[in-house]
Amino acid sequence: MKKYIIHRCSINNHPARSLSAKQRNTYVAGLSSLLAEISACDEYMRMLCNIWCGSIVGREQTAFRSNPKKVKQSLSIQRTGFRFFWIRYELLFDCYYLVESWDSSKLPALYDLLHSNYCKWFRKRILRNVHSYFMENKPCSRIPTPLVLHRLDTLSFESSPLKKVLVVANVSAGKSTLINAITGVRTCKTANLACTTNLKYIFNKNHEDGFTYFSSSEKKYQYTYYLDSLKTENASHIAFHFNSSLSDTNICLIDTPGVNDSHNSNNGRTTLEAIRQNQYDVLLFIANAKNFGTDDDKKLLHKIVKHCKKPVVFILNQLDCFKQSEDSIEKMITDFSNDMVKMGVNSPIIAPVSAKAALLMKRNPNELDDDDSSELDLLKKRFSRPYYNLQAYTTNNTHPSITSATGIDNLELLIKNLTP
Ligand SMILES: Nc1nc2c(ncn2[C@@H]2O[C@H](COP(=O)(O)OP(=O)(O)O)[C@@H](O)[C@H]2O)c(=O)[nH]1
Ligand SMILES: [Mg+2]
CATH class of the missing domain: 3.40.50.300 (P-loop containing nucleotide triphosphate hydrolases)
Incomplete structure (x- = not known):
């Protein structure tokens, strides 16, 4: 409960924000599909994914259902202006980070899924690098600094005594x-x-990160950016x-x-x-x-x-x-x-x-x-x-x-x- 409620769900300096609007949509569609697939459309994961993707594309509500085609499209986004510059490190980092935030015991299953279905040839090397960054703390200079810092800050805050x-x-x-x-x-x-x-x-x-709350009547986590739309009558836990x-x-x-x-x-x-x-x-x-x-x-x-x-x-x-x-x-x-x-x-x-x-x-x-x-x-x-x-x-x-x-x-x- 504690980890979920205080978890920082949004990011204001995600590197994918510099992509074109179309590419950003492709990016979040792929990310959401993967997270829906690995979590079997878990409610908390849906919430996490929605807010994280919202901070990349600037709006909430992305579809949350498994769609392998969308995942493949997102892994092929090529940043314009740079030849051979994909954003796979960002994408794989996001997958790992959000799965870790939801249930870190699912990381090996995430690896298996990516390895067998999505990461062919040289993508496998990227996958291995990101995997050992998360599982073995192995440094990985290709992961953009804002993402690394977001995670380190979150881990340090969430593990500090309450x-x-x-x-x-x-x-x-x-x-x-x-x-x-x-x-x-x-x-x-x-x-x-x-x-x-x-x-x-x-x-x-x-950090400033909207309001996360747990509704005891609906038995689920909810999130809102605005105090005005916060319905705390049934909220047993709230974080901001x-x-x-x-x-x-x-x-x-x-x-x-x-x-x-x-x-x-x-x-x-x-x-x-x-x-x-x-x-x-x-x-x-x-x-x-x-x-x-x-x-x-x-x-x-x-x-x-x-x-x-x-x-x-x-x-x-x-x-x-x-x-x-x-x-x-x-x-x-x-x-x-x-x-x-x-x-x-x-x-x-x-x-x-x-x-x-x-x-x-x-x-x-x-x-x-x-x-x-x-x-x-x-x-x-x-x-x-x-x-x-x-x-x-x-x-x-x-x-x-x-x-x-x-x-x-x-x-x-x-x-x-x-x-x-
Ligand atoms: N003047 C003044 N009124 C206060 C203060 N704190 C609370 N109140 C008022 O006292 C009433 C009861 O406050 P509330 O916080 O609802 O009390 P609770 O029942 O203990 O939760 C409300 O009308 C508040 O506006 C204070 O420091 N000064
Ligand atoms: Mg009172």
Whole structure:
């Protein structure tokens, strides 16, 4: 699941893009036919192939069915201007790379298929070279650099350890808003309702690469380039490039149902079970600082202290709503910290934030509607005042950027550096 969901499906500098439009069509038709043949039209392979080919020809939807004639045509594309310059290395690389991404155990079968059906005479040498590049790591200078780099980057990212971050809160603390603020993309619905009913896994991709998600109702992977067409209601897993200092980290945020959801007590149980299981590296607890110290929060905190064996960050959210003349942020942090020590937490890690302000500041200003824009103006003014410099309450960095004043950068740094 993890490898598939975070896999980078597109490429923006494929050498075949320099071919004529007609040749590019021949190229992707051959590639798609081969991949359909070797995978028996597997659904995930269809998706991978569609996006990869889409980044070569500039559109989606290429036919995905076996057609040996098309494969042969693609192996005979001759780049104009160069005599004897075919693009077989590119084509064979793509076949191998996409099959490897789908199911690397199928590479020997791919070799057999190409060897017996498609690669006659001197094409066999090219096939052997590409094969030993993939199977034995043998260097092959004829494979174009952008392709080599794409694969190396993918292998390195996908094999790096995954950091799992469990995010828990009572309803309306701002969990969805905070997750959106960390990722910098509004993929979680925010409302005064408990939307989340199951665990939801939100992964980072280390490059801009659209949105891959797994639909639990349809039991298949889906992909879209655009946030607007993302249908996450049934998505149990989703991956995209975070707009965050975590954007190069192999990380997964686990969204949980609000614990005190009065409409559905099952939701609370799902979250408590997740806390108990400890299958995460860091836990984020979020409290709405406006209603500090509710019974529901105390109950949840007791459960966390009792069952969680991993580092916890206690997040005090919605601090943009505080007023300097009435509320002391400093006192609130101290009180919260003392309460946690009384509950048995040594040196509690506390992160004061405004998830709403952080998200508005990270989003593309051109995509904000009028309400968001005027709210952002107000928040920018507010967060330039020392009282709202949230980072300064818990770190030595007293001169942050306006975005770091919302506490988000400090929180991301904590997430990055805390280890079990
Ligand atoms: N003022 C302010 N409102 C926030 C902040 N974070 C969340 N909210 C609002 O609180 C409400 C509940 O937020 P949501 O993220 O849906 O909470 P969840 O139930 O914990 O997922 C929404 O109306 C949000 O806009 C914040 O930092 N400041
Ligand atoms: Mg929510």
